[in-house]
C-alpha cells in the first residue's frame with residue numbers, strides 16, 4: 001500500500017500546540033508546517049487584539065502560504081481562544097483549498113473548548129473529516145501516550 005503523505009499544520013503562541021504537533025509528526029512521519037504571522041501576537045496583544053480578531057473572524061496575514069498540494073492527510077492544530085480557533089488558523093482554513101483532503105483537527109486548551117470542532121467542520125465542509133481531539137492542560141503533562149493512542153486510532157480510519 002502506498003503510504004499517504006501527511007502534514008501537521010499548527011499555530012502556537014506559548015508552545016502547547018507546538019508540543020502536540022511535534023508529537024504527532026514524530027508518531028506519523030508527517031511534515032510540520034508552522035503558521036507564522038506577519039505581525040506576531042505577544043502574550044499581551046493576544047488577549048487584546050487577538051480576542052478582537054477572534055470575534056471579528058479576521059484573517060490576519062501569515063508569512064508563508066501553506067501549500068497542501070502534496071498531502072492527502074492533514075492534521076490541523078490550534079489553541080482554543082474564546083471557545084474557538086485562533087485567527088491565523090482561521091486564515092489558513094478559509095484561504096487554503098482543503099477539498100478532498102483527509103482532515104484531523106486537534107486543539108489545546110485549559111478546560112473549555114467551546115464549539116471549536118463544530119466551527120472547524122462548518123468552515124471545512126468539503127473535506128473528509130476523519131477525527132478531532134482536544135488536549136487539555138498540555139503544559140502540565142507528558143502528552144505522548146495520549147497522542148500515540150489518538151494517532152493509532154485514526155491511522156486506519158477511512159472516510
Ligand SMILES: Cc1cc2nc3c(=O)[nH]c(=O)nc-3n(C[C@H](O)[C@H](O)[C@H](O)COP(=O)(O)O)c2cc1C
Pocket residue numbers: 011012013014015016017018046047050051078079080081082083084108109110111112113114138
Ligand atoms: C487570548 C486567549 C484566549 C483563550 N481562551 C481560552 C478558552 O476559551 N478556553 C480554554 O480552555 N483556554 C483558553 N485559553 C488558553 C489556551 O487555549 C491554552 O493555554 C492553549 O494550550 C495555548 O496553546 P499554545 O501554547 O499553543 O499557544 C486562551 C488563551 C489565550 C491567550
